[in-house]
Amino acid sequence: MLSLRSRPFDWTVRFGALGALVGSGLLFATAPALADPSPALDRFSFSVGAFSADPKFNASVATPYGSLDSGDIKPGRVTMPRITADLLLGDSQGISFDYYQYKRDYDGQFSNNTSLGPFGTLSAIGNANFNTKLDFAKLSYKWWLGSGNTVFGLGAGAAYYRATLGASALVSVNGQVGTLNQSSSDNAIAPLLEIGVRHAITPDLRLFADASGVWKSSGRFHGNIYNAAAGVEWFPVKNVGVVVSYGVTNIDLTRDSDSADSRLKVRLQGPSAFLKARF
Numbered sequence: 001m002l003s004l005r006s007r008p009f010d011w012t013v014r015f016g017a018l019g020a021l022v023g024s025g026l027l028f029a030t031a032p033a034l035a036d037p038s039p040a041l042d043r044f045s046f047s048v049g050a051f052s053a054d055p056k057f058n059a060s061v062a063t064p065y066g067s068l069d070s071g072d073i074k075p076g077r078v079t080m081p082r083i084t085a086d087l088l089l090g091d092s093q094g095i096s097f098d099y100y101q102y103k104r105d106y107d108g109q110f111s112n113n114t115s116l117g118p119f120g121t122l123s124a125i126g127n128a129n130f131n132t133k134l135d136f137a138k139l140s141y142k143w144w145l146g147s148g149n150t151v152f153g154l155g156a157g158a159a160y161y162r163a164t165l166g167a168s169a170l171v172s173v174n175g176q177v178g179t180l181n182q183s184s185s186d187n188a189i190a191p192l193l194e195i196g197v198r199h200a201i202t203p204d205l206r207l208f209a210d211a212s213g214v215w216k217s218s219g220r221f222h223g224n225i226y227n228a229a230a231g232v233e234w235f236p237v238k239n240v241g242v243v244v245s246y247g248v249t250n251i252d253l254t255r256d257s258d259s260a261d262s263r264l265k266v267r268l269q270g271p272s273a274f275l276k277a278r279f
Contacts, residue, residue: 037091038151040198040206041144042278047084047243049274051100052077056267059130061167062260063182068167070130075106082272092144096155096194099137102251102266106130128169131183132264134251135162136225138192138212149201155194159214161225162187163253165264184262186255190216204235208245223253233276243274 037043054077059070082100089095107129140157166183196210209230216222231245249268254261 037088038144038147038198039149039200039203040151040208041088041094042086043088045086045276045278047274047276049082049243049272051080051082051247051268051270051272053080053102053249053268053270055102055104055269057104057106057132058263058265059132059165059167060261060263061130061165061182062184062255062257062262063180067260067262068128068169068171068180068182070106070128070167073106073130075104077270078102078104080268082274084274091147094142094144096140096142096157097138099135101136102132102134102268104132128167131164131166132266133164134253134264134266136160138214140192140194140212142194142196144198150197150199153194153196153198155192155196155212157192157194158189159192159225160187160189161214161253163221163255163264165255165262184255184257186221188216188219188221190214190222204238204241206233207231208233221253221255223251225253226250229272231272235276235278239278241276241278243272243276245272246270247272 054074056072056074057070058072061068080100080102083098085097087095107127136159138157138159140155142153142155144151144153146152162185164183164185166181168179168181171178171180192212192214194210194212196208199207201207207230209228211228212226214225216224227247227249229245229247231243233241233243235241247268247270249266251264251266251268253265254263
């Protein structure tokens with residue numbers, strides 16, 4: 001199993017693209033004025049907020065004796081920080097960035113029996129603790145079709161994800177009772193596809209809907225992450241507004257190992273709220 005330790009490179013990957021995007025946005029803000037894009041789009045925008053989700057997850061942690069499985073668990077509502085930024089290049093193309101972090105621990109009763117073939121059975125007894133953490137960041141290039149109040153977007157890019165999964169439980173292996181503590185952590189980069197639509201009721205009141213998919217079928221750490229959301233933007237003042245949306249995210253990631261595979265399946269569903277600045 002991999003040891004848990006922070007990696008400066010992770011933070012570089014996670015926020016380096018955002019820094020470049022913000023810097024480019026400030027450059028555009030001070031550059032000579034360009035032709036006006038669709039009222040559904042901004043030259044540059046930056047949003048900070050949170051995603052309040054009611055998660056359902058299923059975790060499988062690899063151990064030297066087999067997999068320790070949680071089964072389907074609903075650990076209760078969790079609030080996740082989220083950052084987004086968009087930069088328009090010309091009138092119909094742009095760059096989009098998104099980052100969020102899911103982190104949740106679960107303590108409770110569950111039962112687990114894993115056959116070890118000729119070596120017997122791994123059985124969980126009583127309480128167990130599962131802890132999960134997922135960092136997700138994506139950077140995409142977008143093409144916007146249309147020039148009126150409604151535009152449609154297509155995007156392609158890359159996503160970076162890092163997941164940490166751990167478990168501790170009282171177990172019995174071949175009649176021997178003891179405490180088991182296992183954890184694994186890994187990261188990967190995967191291709192990303194996006195679609196979206198924007199509609200401006202007025203320049204200060206807009207509707208939007210987005211969907212994206214990340215899929216990686218090979219490598220030691222692989223799986224898929226799908227997201228869909230719809231919401232409304234309202235700007236009570238010219239450059240500052242609020243964004244409210246409702247979204248669903250499905251996460252299914254597997255880390256291969258020699259002894260057994262670790263797997264994390266999470267469904268996140270709920271509202272998001274942001275404070276948004278546009279220029």
